[in-house]
Amino acid sequence: xxxxxxxxxxxxxxxxxxxxxxxxxxxxxxxxxxxxxxxxxxxxxxxxxxxxxxxxxxxxxxxxxxxxxxxxxxxxxxxxxxxxxxxxxxxxxxxxxxxxxxxxxxxxxxxxxxxxxxxxxxxxxxxxxxxxxxxxxxxxxxxxxxxxxxxxxxxxxxxxxxxxxxxxxxxxxxxxxxxxxxxxxxxxxxxxxxxxxxxxxxxxxxxxxxxxxxxxxxxxxxxxxxxxxxxxxxxxxxxxxxxxxxxxxxxxxxxxxxxxxxxxxxxxxxxxxxxxxxxxxxxxxxxxxxxxxxxxxxxx
Amino acid sequence: xxxxxxxxxxxxxxxxxxxxxxxxxxxxxxxxxxxxxxxxxxxxxxxxxxxxxxxxxxxxxxxxxxxxxxxxxxxxxxxxxxxxxxxxxxxxxxxxxxxxxxxxxxxxxxxxxxxxxxxxxxxxxxxxxxxxxxxxxxxxxxxxxxxxxxxxxxxxxxxxxxxxxxxxxxxxxxxxxxxxxxxxxxxxxxxxxxxxxxxxxxxxxxxxxxxxxxxxxxxxxxxxxxxxxxxxxxxxxxxxxxxxxxxxxxxxxxxxxxxxxxxxxxxxxxxxxxxxxxxxxxxxxxxxxxxxxxxxxxxxxxxxxxxxxxxxxxxxxxxxxxxxxxxxxxxxxxxxxxxxxxxxxxxxxxxxxxxxxxxxxxxxxxxxxxxxxxxxxxxxxxxxxxxxxxxxxxxxxxxxxxxxxxxxxxxxxxxxxxxxxxxxxxxxxxxxxxxxxxxxxxxxxxxx
Numbered sequence: 063x064x065x066x067x068x069x070x071x072x073x074x075x076x077x078x079x080x081x082x083x084x085x086x087x088x089x090x091x092x093x094x095x096x097x098x099x100x101x102x103x104x105x106x107x108x109x110x111x112x113x114x115x116x117x118x119x120x121x122x123x124x125x126x127x128x129x130x131x132x133x134x135x136x137x138x139x140x141x142x143x144x145x146x147x148x149x150x151x152x153x154x155x156x157x158x159x160x161x162x163x164x165x166x167x168x169x170x171x172x173x174x175x176x177x178x179x180x181x182x183x184x185x186x187x188x189x190x191x192x193x194x195x196x197x198x199x200x201x202x203x204x205x206x207x208x209x210x211x212x213x214x215x216x217x218x219x220x221x222x223x224x225x226x227x228x229x230x231x232x233x234x235x236x237x238x239x240x241x242x243x244x245x246x247x248x249x250x251x252x253x254x255x256x257x258x259x260x261x262x263x264x265x266x267x268x269x270x271x272x273x274x275x276x277x278x279x280x281x282x283x284x285x286x287x288x289x290x291x292x293x294x295x296x297x298x299x300x301x302x303x304x305x306x307x308x309x310x311x312x313x314x315x316x317x318x319x320x321x322x323x324x325x326x327x328x329x330x331x332x333x334x335x336x337x338x339x340x341x342x343x344x345x346x347x348x349x350x351x352x353x354x355x356x357x358x359x360x361x362x
Numbered sequence: 363x364x365x366x367x368x369x370x371x372x373x374x375x376x377x378x379x380x381x382x383x384x385x386x387x388x389x390x391x392x393x394x395x396x397x398x399x400x401x402x403x404x405x406x407x408x409x410x411x412x413x414x415x416x417x418x419x420x421x422x423x424x425x426x427x428x429x430x431x432x433x434x435x436x437x438x439x440x441x442x443x444x445x446x447x448x449x450x451x452x453x454x455x456x457x458x459x460x461x462x463x464x465x466x467x468x469x470x471x472x473x474x475x476x477x478x479x480x481x482x483x484x485x486x487x488x489x490x491x492x493x494x495x496x497x498x499x500x501x502x503x504x505x506x507x508x509x510x511x512x513x514x515x516x517x518x519x520x521x522x523x524x525x526x527x528x529x530x531x532x533x534x535x536x537x538x539x540x541x542x543x544x545x546x547x548x549x550x551x552x553x554x555x556x557x558x559x560x561x562x563x564x565x566x567x568x569x570x571x572x573x574x575x576x577x578x579x580x581x582x583x584x585x586x587x588x589x590x591x592x593x594x595x596x597x598x599x600x601x602x603x604x605x606x607x608x609x610x611x612x613x614x615x616x617x618x619x620x621x622x623x624x625x626x627x628x629x630x631x632x633x634x635x636x637x638x639x640x641x642x643x644x645x646x647x648x649x650x651x652x653x654x655x656x657x658x659x660x661x662x663x664x665x666x667x668x669x670x671x672x673x674x675x676x677x678x679x680x681x682x683x684x685x686x687x688x689x690x691x692x693x694x695x696x697x698x699x700x701x702x703x704x705x706x707x708x709x710x711x712x713x714x715x716x717x718x719x720x721x722x723x724x725x726x727x728x729x730x731x732x733x734x735x736x737x738x739x740x741x742x743x744x745x746x747x748x749x750x751x752x753x754x755x756x757x758x759x760x761x762x763x764x765x766x767x768x769x770x771x772x773x774x775x776x777x778x779x780x781x782x783x784x785x786x787x788x789x790x791x792x793x794x795x796x797x798x799x800x801x802x803x804x805x806x807x808x809x810x
Contacts, residue, residue, distance in 0.1 A: 064570070074379070076804075095572050095573055095574060096572070096573040097570060097571045097572055097573070098571050098573065098576065099379065099383075099544070099548065099571055099799075099800060099803055100379075100544075100799075100800040100801065100803040100804040101576040101577075101579070101580055101800070101804060102573075102576075102804075103804070105573050105576075106573060106574075106576070106577040109573055109574075111573065111574055111577050113581075114577060114578045114581050116578055116581050116582060116585070117581060117585065120585050124589075134504060135516045138504060138513035138514070138516065139513070139515075139516050139517075151513065151515065153515055153517060156517055162516075162517065165516060165517045166516060168519070168522035168525070168526065168596065168600050168603075169516060169521075169522055169525045171592075171596055172522075172525040172526050172529040172593075172596065173525065173529070175529055175533065175589045175592065175593050175596075176528075176529045176532065176533065178585070178589050179532075179533040179536055179537075179586055179589055179590075180532070180533075180536065182582055182585050182586070183536050183540065183582070183586075186540075186578055186579070186582045187567065189578060190574075190575045190578055190579075191568070192543075192567040192568050192569065192575075193567055193568065194564055194565065194567055195563075195564050195567075196567055196568030197563065197568065198547065198550070198551075198563065198566065198568045198569060198570050199568065199570055200551065200570045200571075203551035203552070204551070205551075205570065205571050206544065206547045206548045206550070206551045206569070206570070206571050207379075207380065207383045207548055207551060207552060208378070208379040208380035208382075208383060208803075
């Protein structure tokens with residue numbers, strides 16, 4: 063599995079994938095990579111992949127083959143390199159000097175091709191970091207079968223495009239699914255926790271720096287006034303809400319949010335306050351509609 | 363995606379990308395069928411015959427063959443050239459048709475390339491064993507040694523062959539393997555058993571379909587195709603030089619290089635047709651290897667067969683026009699001498715028979731194409747036999763004139779190589795996708 067955090071747009075059509083990449087890059091969103099079961103035409107240029115200089119490598123390897131072939135034959139069949147120490151190659155009186163170059167053509171030709179082919183093969187595997195026995199870094203088993211994945215790093219979201227806009231873009235462009243991926247199956251809660259942890263760990267300093275204690279208490283009070291208070295004794299398992307992992311549950315608890323009832327009462331204002339306090343995947347609470355989820359969970 | 367109105371679709375049956383994976387992975391993911399076991403067993407039996415015959419040859423010596431001081435090359439070199447020639451069609455389909463951007467190559471190139479590798483493996487047996495002392499088979503290589511170092515003779519086409527065939531086998535193997543990697547990854551990711559996942563994982567080298575890797579991959583494929591094309595042309599030219607650089611009538615002629623190359627493509631396509639007509643039926647791949655594909659191959663057979671036919675007539679004309687009595691005798695002897703039956707088999711199979719492909723029915727009827735492909739193979743085997751044996755048995759020195767006939771050991775080796783070839787092909791069809799899935803997926807029309 064690929065050990066990275068990514069937002070994935072899942073497509074089943076190469077043309078749609080291509081136009082999505084093109085539009086995203088025009089919006090200024092960098093696409094990390096695409097994973098496809100076949101080479102989609104022009105995808106490399108749309109992604110901004112510069113033409114590989116493997117061709118230069120191939121040429122150089124070919125030149126090595128060419129000179130090796132000539133060197134080999136000059137060494138063994140002529141005395142130009144002073145190699146006739148004991149066995150000059152006298153074969154039916156045929157020439158033993160540079161005039162035999164025409165005879166040298168076939169072997170030189172073949173060695174040029176051999177070196178070119180294996181040279182570029184090895185360079186390709188080296189550049190692509192491919193070797194026998196390497197465990198494939200895939201995000202989904204179907205990326206080599208029938209689906210195409212457009213991968214964006216989470217850090218791209220926020221500056222040039224908001225998460226909500228990205229999601230609607232994916233929907234409009236014909237993606238069949240949007241996923242948050244983190245080193246494993248992106249739909250499991252464990253994954254969410256890992257993402258949370260990583261996301262929170264990197265931004266938690268930011269959050270504590272930019273919000274003063276007074277402002278923080280103010281916001282918490284505001285939230286409580288909207289959703290009501292609760293205590294740790296009658297707390298619910300907030301992890302049951304899709305999008306909440308153990309770390310985030312702790313965070314919510316630290317804001318005084320313990321029960322499904324409280325979550326179900328969240329308003330846009332209080333959501334904004336929570337997001338300012340936690341800075342985690344903005345827009346997620348509304349997108350995943352934690353309020354309705356909590357309502358359903360309340361009913362049991 | 364642009365779709366030409368006048369061309370037949372390359373993939374029939376409204377397939378989706380998922381269908382491609384399912385259809386082509388099916389023989390790999392299911393247990394082998396009874397038909398597979400039957401074919402494999404028969405092929406393996408003949409492979410054992412090869413092992414026995416080669417073993418007997420190695421033990422007892424080349425005296426077990428029918429060759430003599432006059433006709434010093436018989437079935438051995440006939441078979442060598444036969445198999446190398448067959449291999450060339452695979453490379454042509456993969457490499458040359460890629461350079462010409464012929465998309466119809468996509469569903470057939472994997473099997474064709476596999477055919478090349480197996481054919482060259484069969485071909486390699488002959489130069490190795492015909493030298494007699496197989497355990498010294500490394501002597502043609504330019505390795506430092508204790509004989510002063512005694513080097514090999516770079517003036518000789520027989521040595522050029524060593525380099526040419528070795529290069530051809532290794533480069534073809536590389537090209538075939540590289541093309542397989544994305545498909546091996548597909549089988550890996552669909553694998554249900556741990557063993558399957560492990561082995562296909564191992565050979566897939568970590569392939570993940572990343573666009574960056576695909577970009578490099580396509581460049582490598584083009585470069586390999588670009589070097590494979592001159593490779594094919596040079597290899598069979600060098601093989602033809604085994605004869606052309608000699609002095610005897612019937613061999614010493616500059617027409618051999620292009621004539622042999624055309625003949626190789628002709629015989630190779632014959633064998634590709636034989637294989638694919640069987641494969642498409644047995645593995646239910648008729649919607650991928652369509653009648654259109656078979657027809658295109660039939661047209662190539664038609665073209666190259668005619669080229670070979672023209673070469674025959676040219677040789678004959680030059681012999682007559684040149685006034686060289688030895689050359690004239692060589693050709694009259696071929697048609698009316700002791701091996702007349704071989705000559706007329708060759709002429710009818712290679713020059714006359716392919717003319718039937720002017721008629722569309724013959725190009726688009728699989729059973730008939732199959733019969734024709736066998737005829738082409740027989741004809742081309744006889745061509746090499748005629749060239750080698752008739753020229754050798756009647757050269758300049760009349761006191762050496764002799765007859766040649768193959769012994770049971772030589773027949774066993776030849777039939778045995780058929781066994782090797784088909785055993786390899788059956789194994790290939792069981793464990794690897796016989797159609798290049800990734801390429802075929804790229805030509806599936808998108809559903810709008």
